[in-house]
Amino acid sequence: MKAAIISDIHSNLEALQAVIKDIKKRRIKRIFCLGDLVGYGANPNECIMMCTSEAKIIIAGNHDWATVEKTDVSVFNPVAAEAIQWTQKQLNKGNFGKLQRLKLTSSIEDLFLVHASPNKPEQWEYLFSLDEAKCQFEFFKTQVCFVGHTHVPSVVYQDANGYTDFISDNPFPLIEGRRYIINTGSIGQPRDLDPRASYAIYDGNCRSVEIVRLDYNIPLAQQKIIDAGLPEVLADRLLAGR
Ligand code: ZN
Numbered sequence: 001m002k003a004a005i006i007s008d009i010h011s012n013l014e015a016l017q018a019v020i021k022d023i024k025k026r027r028i029k030r031i032f033c034l035g036d037l038v039g040y041g042a043n044p045n046e047c048i049m050m051c052t053s054e055a056k057i058i059i060a061g062n063h064d065w066a067t068v069e070k071t072d073v074s075v076f077n078p079v080a081a082e083a084i085q086w087t088q089k090q091l092n093k094g095n096f097g098k099l100q101r102l103k104l105t106s107s108i109e110d111l112f113l114v115h116a117s118p119n120k121p122e123q124w125e126y127l128f129s130l131d132e133a134k135c136q137f138e139f140f141k142t143q144v145c146f147v148g149h150t151h152v153p154s155v156v157y158q159d160a161n162g163y164t165d166f167i168s169d170n171p172f173p174l175i176e177g178r179r180y181i182i183n184t185g186s187i188g189q190p191r192d193l194d195p196r197a198s199y200a201i202y203d204g205n206c207r208s209v210e211i212v213r214l215d216y217n218i219p220l221a222q223q224k225i226i227d228a229g230l231p232e233v234l235a236d237r238l239l240a241g242r
Contacts (some may be wrong), residue, residue: 001109001204005184007034007148008061009051009217011087012052012188012238013224015197018216019187020054023158034148034184035061035102035134036117039080040234041188042224044087048095060102061115061148062124067091068100071124079231086230090095110203118151118181133181134164144209145179152192153185153200153211169200171210180192188221195241 004023011017023031032054038044038061051058065071066084073081091099102123106113117125118139126149127133133156136145155167157178174180185198192198196213203209222235 001030001202002028003029003030003032003111003112003202003204003218005032005034005146005182005200005202006055006187007115007146007184007199008018008036008151008186008188009033009038009041009047010036010063010186010188011044011047012221013041013043013046013050014217014221015188015214016047016050018214019197019199022212022214023199024200030147031055032106032108032111032113033058034146035059035115035169036063036186037061037149038067038087038099038183039063040083040226040230041221042230044090045092045095047188048091048098057104057106057113059106059113059115060099060104063087064099064102070100071122078235083234086228087209100163107142110144111202112143112145114140114145114147116138116147118145118147123220124149127183128152130164130166134158136181137164137179143178143181144174144202145181146202147181148186150183150191151186151189152183153198155184155209155211156181164202171208174207174209175208180209185211185213189238190241191237193241195239203211
């Protein structure tokens with residue numbers, strides 16, 4: 001199985017379109033989406049429509065659940081909360097229902113998919129450090145777990161002795177006896193100071209994974225945010241990649 005894993009689209013249609021086009025150009029048939037379809041950007045309905053028509057699996061992110069009031073928005077920062085309230089007003093009934101039905105996790109073949117963390121996914125923990133990732137391996141059974149949520153692409157492996165470390169090679173092989181937590185980075189709002197959209201390609205036949213970065217029309221996505229009356233800082237950060 002070969003699959004593209006996308007996450008954290010955040011209503012950024014320009015970034016999503018560029019990524020879907022790239023995935024199709026590579027003739028990859030399966031797309032799995034790790035959630036946060038909405039929040040921050042100006043095209044929530046369009047992004048939900050595109051994700052549901054293109055992705056075979058979609059799981060819930062904290063912004064999706066906050067939009068449909070399954071997660072408490074009071075823990076969000078003021079700008080994020082404002083974007084959630086704006087999104088709630090934009091969504092049509094059908095798309096609201098689509099977000100409402102998203103589940104927290106999914107498994108397919110040797111992959112476990114979750115937005116934030118395998119342990120207690122509904123608590124939306126952030127896995128930034130090695131220590132934060134290390135204790136998560138016992139909460140999934142597959143060789144590979146894909147996550148999003150931090151908007152920072154990263155790869156952590158654990159060997160049979162429990163030794164855990166980051167991998168910086170890209171692409172990198174999936175080695176027997178090792179397990180992996182792979183953060184795909186964000187399509188619509190990267191935060192690793194690289195503004196390009198980020199997603200992952202899993203190649204189950206060659207046993208390898210690649211993190212792909214892709215240019216997209218950032219000025220257009222920024223202009224739409226400003227025209228929508230969303231906080232301007234949400235436009236600024238797209239170009240800064242943070
Ligand atoms: Zn997110």
